[in-house]
Amino acid sequence: MIDISQVLQDISSSELHQAIQVQTKLVSLIREILVREKFVELLPVIISPLTDPLTDFRVRGEVECYGFKYQITKSMIFHKQMAVKAFPRIFCFSPNVRIEPAERRDSGRHLIEFVQLDLEVRGATREEVIELGEKLFSNVIEGIKGLAGPELTELGRKLPNFTPPFERITYEEAVKTYGEDFELKLSSSVKKPVWLVDFPIEIREFYDREYGDRPGILVDMDLIYPEGYGEALSGGEREYQVERIQERIRKKGIDPEAYTIYLKLAESGLYPSAGFGFGIERLTRFVCGLGDIGRTRLFAKKPGQFTL
Numbered sequence: 439m440i441d442i443s444q445v446l447q448d449i450s451s452s453e454l455h456q457a458i459q460v461q462t463k464l465v466s467l468i469r470e471i472l473v474r475e476k477f478v479e480l481l482p483v484i485i486s487p488l489t490d491p492l493t494d495f496r497v498r499g500e501v502e503c504y505g506f507k508y509q510i511t512k513s514m515i516f517h518k519q520m521a522v523k524a525f526p527r528i529f530c531f532s533p534n535v536r537i538e539p540a541e542r543r544d545s546g547r548h549l550i551e552f553v554q555l556d557l558e559v560r561g562a563t564r565e566e567v568i569e570l571g572e573k574l575f576s577n578v579i580e581g582i583k584g585l586a587g588p589e590l591t592e593l594g595r596k597l598p599n600f601t602p603p604f605e606r607i608t609y610e611e612a613v614k615t616y617g618e619d620f621e622l623k624l625s626s627s628v629k630k631p632v633w634l635v636d637f638p639i640e641i642r643e644f645y646d647r648e649y650g651d652r653p654g655i656l657v658d659m660d661l662i663y664p665e666g667y668g669e670a671l672s673g674g675e676r677e678y679q680v681e682r683i684q685e686r687i688r689k690k691g692i693d694p695e696a697y698t699i700y701l702k703l704a705e706s707g708l709y710p711s712a713g714f715g716f717g718i719e720r721l722t723r724f725v726c727g728l729g730d731i732g733r734t735r736l737f738a739k740k741p742g743q744f745t746l
Contacts, residue, residue, distance in 0.1 A: 444736075447746055451692050454733045455540060456589045457549040461722040463533065463585045467578055475570075477557065480530040483517050488699050490515050491643060491692065492536065499535050506636035509626040510535045513715055515645055518702050519676055521718065522711050529557035531718065546730050547668050549719060551739045558713030564657050564675050568633060569711045571661055571671060572602035574716075575631065582725055595676025595727035598630075604661070606633040626666035635676075638660035647675040659714075667724045673714025 448454065485501050485508035492512050497646065514532045533553050542548040558565060563635065575666045579600055580703045583590070607615075607624070612634060616623040624632065637658045639648060653706035658674030677683050684702050687694050694701065722734040732738040737746045 440642055440745055448732075448738075449736055451733065453510065453593065454704075454736070455736050456592050457726045458727060459735070460582065460589045460593075460726055461588045461608060461718065464578065464582055464721060464725065465718065467581045467585060468574070468631070470532055471574060471577055471581075471662075472557070475630065477527040477529045478525040478530055479520060480517075480547075482530050483511055483514055485510055486517070487699070488516050488626070489513065491690075499537065511553070512536050515676075518556060518646070518713055519678070519708055519711060522558050522560040522709055526560040527557075529555060532556045532698060532715075538641045538741040544740075547720065547723075548741055549731055549735075549738055550741055552615045552735075553718045555716040555718060556713070557709050557716075560649070560709045560711050562675075562710075562712040564635075564659060564712055567673060567714060568604075568659060571673075571714060571716075572604055575661070575670070576600045576602055577626075578721075579636060579725070582737055586725075593726050595725070597725065600630050604631045604633055606635050608636045609634060610636070613728045621662065621668055622666055625662050625664065625668050627663045628662070630664055631670065632662050632664075639689075642674075644690050645676050645682065647677050648682075648686070661714075663720075663724050667720070670720060670724070671714045671715075671716040675712040676703070676708075676710070678708040678710050 447740045470514055473479070485503075487506070487508055489509045489511050490513040501508045501510065511532065512534055514530060518528065531553055533551070535551050536549050538550050559570070579597055582598055583661045586695065604630075612624055616627075624634070635658070637646070637656045639656055640655045642656050642658055646658050648657050649657055656674060660672045661670040662668065680701060684694065687697060719734040720733050722728075725729045726734070726735065732740055739745055
């Protein structure tokens with residue numbers, strides 16, 4: 439049963455009101471920066487016969503239309519790879535649904551319904567999208583101080599300056615230093631964002647590109663917030679050659695029939711590309727200095743929670 443009184447209390451929260459005002463300005467600022475950088479904005483894909491498998495999210499949200507089954511979008515990764523055949527630099531504010539484990543309800547960082555800035559660049563390397571991510575992040579943080587000064591003051595948030603380049607740590611180094619469950623420990627130990635790079639192949643997806651000279655290691659990266667806020671964005675270079683994609687699907691133990699459409703498109707030719715997804719609610723939480731990501735959107739849906 440949904441507790442309507444709690445819903446009404448939540449949407450009347452002063453903290454949430456300030457955060458939504460900041461979020462509105464963040465989205466506008468991101469769009470302005472990317473358009474200036476010659477990106478084309480795409481409208482989001484909500485349902486598709488093809489979406490991200492996501493190793494950690496096995497539940498399939500499905501919708502049946504006209505006798506066909508569509509999946510609810512977990513990310514637009516495959517659509518981004520296809521989109522750069524049409525436009526060299528694309529972005530989208532993409533709604534995603536990921537059925538997270540219920541025990542993540544009180545993490546402060548997880549929602550099952552959220553929006554991410556998804557972008558992709560044709561012909562780009564990881565180095566180029568890291569540079570782009572640093573530029574975007576530092577410009578957004580600097581810009582929001584002026585645009586949302588009154589709201590940030592009301593929230594008691596004072597943002598520092600973040601000047602690129604940001605330091606890097608490999609996945610292997612992070613595990614050795616902080617243990618297997620390292621994300622929050624790493625995040626709490628740094629005062630500016632840090633790049634986590636070179637992920638082992640078994641923990642990421644088949645579309646992430648493997649180094650040609652380092653088997654088992656992916657040309658991937660995550661940006662980790664400081665102050666214990668955890669992951670900001672995730673991305674990397676993509677596999678684009680159909681033989682490599684088929685091999686990676688086989689190694690993952692996935693039925694290739696599930697990706698027939700994608701494989702046919704790869705056979706027709708995909709460009710090499712790189713990009714990332716940047717969580718809007720997580721960015722809002724960081725910028726506003728909030729403990730709970732549920733304060734970043736109206737009608738927030740946390741894992742294991744039934745609400746509007």
